[in-house]
Amino acid sequence: MSDGRSLTGPFVAGAEIPAQPPPANAIGPIAWLRRNLFSTWYNVILTLLIVYLAYRLLPPLISWAFIDPVWGPATPDQPAREVVEACRAAAGACWAFIGEKYRLIFFGLYPYGEEWRPVLAMIMMVGVVVISTMRRFWSRWLIWAWVAVIVGSVSLMYGAIPLGFVDIRIPGLSLVETVKWGGLPLTIGLSMVGLAVAFPFGILLALGRASAMPVARVLSVTYIEMIRGVPLITVLFMSSYLFPLFLPTGWNFNGLLRTQIAIILFSAAYLAEVVRGGLQALPKGQFEAADSLGLGYWQKQRLIILPQAIRVSIPALVNSFIGVFMDTTLITTVSMYDILQGARAGLADAIWGPYYKEAYVFVALIFFVFCFSMSRYSQYLEKYLNIGTRRR
Amino acid sequence: MTITVSGTAGKSVRRGRALNDPRLRSVVYQIIILAVVVGVGWFLISTMLHNRAASGIAVGYDFLNGPANIRLSDDSLISYVPSDTWIRALEVGVLNTLVVSVLGIVLATILGIVIGVARLSGNWLVAKLAAVYVDVLRNIPLPIQLLLWIGLIRFAPPPKEAITLLPDVFISNKGLRVPAVQSDPIFLWVGIALLIGLAIAWGIGRWARARQAATGQPFPSFWTGLAVVVALPVAVWLAGGAPVVLELPQLGRFDFTGGWTRSPEFAAVLIGLSVYTAAFIAEIVRGGILAVSHGQTEAARALGLHSGITLRKIILPQALRTILPPLTSQYLNLTKNSSLSVFVGYFDLVLVGNTMGNQTGRWVEAISIYMAIYLTISLTISIAMNIYNRRMALRER
Numbered sequence: 001m002s003d004g005r006s007l008t009g010p011f012v013a014g015a016e017i018p019a020q021p022p023p024a025n026a027i028g029p030i031a032w033l034r035r036n037l038f039s040t041w042y043n044v045i046l047t048l049l050i051v052y053l054a055y056r057l058l059p060p061l062i063s064w065a066f067i068d069p070v071w072g073p074a075t076p077d078q079p080a081r082e083v084v085e086a087c088r089a090a091a092g093a094c095w096a097f098i099g100e101k102y103r104l105i106f107f108g109l110y111p112y113g114e115e116w117r118p119v120l121a122m123i124m125m126v127g128v129v130v131i132s133t134m135r136r137f138w139s140r141w142l143i144w145a146w147v148a149v150i151v152g153s154v155s156l157m158y159g160a161i162p163l164g165f166v167d168i169r170i171p172g173l174s175l176v177e178t179v180k181w182g183g184l185p186l187t188i189g190l191s192m193v194g195l196a197v198a199f200p201f202g203i204l205l206a207l208g209r210a211s212a213m214p215v216a217r218v219l220s221v222t223y224i225e226m227i228r229g230v231p232l233i234t235v236l237f238m239s240s241y242l243f244p245l246f247l248p249t250g251w252n253f254n255g256l257l258r259t260q261i262a263i264i265l266f267s268a269a270y271l272a273e274v275v276r277g278g279l280q281a282l283p284k285g286q287f288e289a290a291d292s293l294g295l296g297y298w299q300k301q302r303l304i305i306l307p308q309a310i311r312v313s314i315p316a317l318v319n320s321f322i323g324v325f326m327d328t329t330l331i332t333t334v335s336m337y338d339i340l341q342g343a344r345a346g347l348a349d350a351i352w353g354p355y356y357k358e359a360y361v362f363v364a365l366i367f368f369v370f371c372f373s374m375s376r377y378s379q380y381l382e383k384y385l386n387i388g389t390r391r392r
Numbered sequence: 393m394t395i396t397v398s399g400t401a402g403k404s405v406r407r408g409r410a411l412n413d414p415r416l417r418s419v420v421y422q423i424i425i426l427a428v429v430v431g432v433g434w435f436l437i438s439t440m441l442h443n444r445a446a447s448g449i450a451v452g453y454d455f456l457n458g459p460a461n462i463r464l465s466d467d468s469l470i471s472y473v474p475s476d477t478w479i480r481a482l483e484v485g486v487l488n489t490l491v492v493s494v495l496g497i498v499l500a501t502i503l504g505i506v507i508g509v510a511r512l513s514g515n516w517l518v519a520k521l522a523a524v525y526v527d528v529l530r531n532i533p534l535p536i537q538l539l540l541w542i543g544l545i546r547f548a549p550p551p552k553e554a555i556t557l558l559p560d561v562f563i564s565n566k567g568l569r570v571p572a573v574q575s576d577p578i579f580l581w582v583g584i585a586l587l588i589g590l591a592i593a594w595g596i597g598r599w600a601r602a603r604q605a606a607t608g609q610p611f612p613s614f615w616t617g618l619a620v621v622v623a624l625p626v627a628v629w630l631a632g633g634a635p636v637v638l639e640l641p642q643l644g645r646f647d648f649t650g651g652w653t654r655s656p657e658f659a660a661v662l663i664g665l666s667v668y669t670a671a672f673i674a675e676i677v678r679g680g681i682l683a684v685s686h687g688q689t690e691a692a693r694a695l696g697l698h699s700g701i702t703l704r705k706i707i708l709p710q711a712l713r714t715i716l717p718p719l720t721s722q723y724l725n726l727t728k729n730s731s732l733s734v735f736v737g738y739f740d741l742v743l744v745g746n747t748m749g750n751q752t753g754r755w756v757e758a759i760s761i762y763m764a765i766y767l768t769i770s771l772t773i774s775i776a777m778n779i780y781n782r783r784m785a786l787r788e789r
Contacts, residue, residue: 040514050518213425233742234742238763241749246437322531356539356543357540357544360539364532367531368528368532
C-alpha cells in the first residue's frame, strides 16, 4: 500500500454474529397495543371511551340475552299464561316466545302434521343455492337443477304439479292452497323464483338497452328507469290492487303469483343494470371480432358477449340476490305470510305483545345469517374471478 | 358489363336480398315490437276502463277536490283537518315524505362519513367497531329495523323519565321533542341575509381561484367565505333586536310543553332510515378515499404541499368524483325507502295514497299519483346527477 499501512487481515468477520432480538417495544402484545390502540393522544381517548362504553353496555346486554332470560316453559305442559307471568317477572329476554311461536314464524299457516313438506322444500332450495356457490358445478346442468328444484318444491308444497290451468295431483299428498303457505320457505322461494325468472328478462332488457334499434332501446330504457324510479312497495301495491282490474274477469290469478310477478318485474330492472355493467366492461374488440367471424346477432350474444359479460357481473348478481331476499320482507304489506309476518302474527297474540324485541331480534338473526354469508361469498368471488383478468 | 336478370328468377333474387337486408329487417322487427307493446297496453287499459265502468266508478281525478274525512297524525308542517280535500291530504303526505327524507339524508351523511372514516382508522377498536356496524346494519332488512325502532320508542319511558339524546332533545314514548325555532318577522331578513352571504362567498371563491390561477397568490377564500356567511345573518339578527331564537321543551305534569314535537312514528322512520343508510354511505366514503392512489399523495408531498392542502386540493376532489354518483343513488334509495313508513304508520305519501285507495276504492288514481310523484323526484335527481357527472368527468388525453 502506498501510504505505508498494511492490512493485517481480511475485513470479513470470522464468526457470524447472531441476530439481536427486536427491541422489546417493537414486538409482542404490548407493542401491538401501543401501535393499534394507543398510538396518539386522541386514539388513547377513543380507546378508553370505547372500553368504558363496552363496560357499561355489554354486561347488561349479555345478562338480558343469555343469563336472565326465560328459555321456555318450566314444564312441557305449562300453560302460556304462566310462561308469560314468568317472563314478566324475569329481568332478561323472553325466549319462550320463540318456543311458543316458532311454528308460526317458520311455516306460517301451513297445516299441522305436514311440516315435513316445507322443510324438505327448503332443504332442496338451500341445497341448490349452496351447490351454485361452488365453482365446480358451474355448467349448463345447473340451470336444469334450478328448474327441477323450483318445480319440485312448488309441487311438494302444493301437493300437485301446477301446469297453468290443470293440476296433476301427487298421490298421498293433500292439496295445500297457496294462501296457507308462509314463513321461511315462502321467503326463500319467492326470492329464488324471482331471481331465476327475472334474470333472463333482465338480460333481454340489457340487450335492448344496448341495441341499435331505437324502438327496443327506448322501450327498455323507459321500463328500467320507471321501475328503478319507484319504491318496491308501490309495485307490490300495484300488483295486488291493480292487476285484477287490468285483466278481464276470470283471468285472475292468486295473491302469491301476483306478488311473485311484482318481485320479478321489479328485480328485472335492477338485474338489467347489472348485466349492462358487464356489457360495458367488455372491450369493443370482442364485438368486432364476433362480427368479423360472421356470427349473427343471437349467435354473437350467446357465444361471445353474454358469457363474458355475465362472468364479470357475477358478484353484483349475488348482491342483487341478497337485495331481493331482504326485499321479500315487504310482502307482509300485501298480506303475504312471510317470516316477518309470522313474527308479527305471534305478537298480535295480546299476552305476547310486549316481547317484540325477542321476535324481531330472532327474525333479524335469521336474515343476518343468510345475508352475511352470501355477502362474504360475493366478496370472495370478486377476488377469485379477478385472478385471471387482473394485470398487476 | 351489365347482367340483366329478367323473369321470375330476378324477382326471387331481389326478394331474397330484401329478406336479408339488415336495415329492412330491423325496421320490421321494430314495427312488430311496437305493435305488440301498444296492443298489450291498449288491451290492459281498455279492460281496466271497462271494469271500472262496470263497477260504477269511472276513472277520473275530480274526486280529489272532495273532502277526505280521514285523520292523519299531527306531524304535518301544514294545517290539516279531516274536512280538507284529498289534495290537501296528499300535500301533507308529500311534505311528510320530503321532511323525513331530507332530515334523514343530512343525518345519514354525517353518520356515514364518521363511520366510513372510522373504518380506516389506525385504532383497531374503532375500525372493528365501525366494520361491525356496517355488516350488521346492511344485512338486516330495513322493515325489521323500523319495527324494532318503533317498538323501542313506543315502549320507551314516559316523558317524566325521557331519554336525553342531545341537550334539550328528548325522546319518550310520546315521540321526539326538539327545541323549536320561534317565528319572528326578523327571521325572514336573516334568511335573506344568509342567501346574500352565500352568494358573496361564492363570488369570493371564484375571484380567489381566478387570481391564484393568474398570479399564484393564494387567498384564504374558505375562511373569508365562512365568515361572511356567518357574520351577515348574525348582524341582521342583532340589528333586529336579537329575539330569542329557540323555545326549549319544558317538562310539564304529564308531557313536555313548548318545543317542536314529532310523533313516535316520525322518530322511528327518521332514526331507522338514517342509521340504515349511514352503513351504505360509510362504505362509499371508505371506497372513495381508498380509490385515490397513494401516488397522488406522494406527488403532492414531492411538490412541497403540506398535508392540509394535500387533503383539500388533491385527495378530496378526486375522492369526491368517485363518491358522489353512488352517494346520490343512496339519497334516492333513502327517499324511496321512506315509503316503508307503512310498516310503522307514519303518514308519508304512500300511506296517505293507500288510505285514499281504501276509502274511495280508487286504487288506479291513488297508485298512479304516488308512482308519478316518486318518478318525478327520482328523474329530477338523476338528470341533475347526469349533468353534474358530465361536467366532472375526467378529460382524458
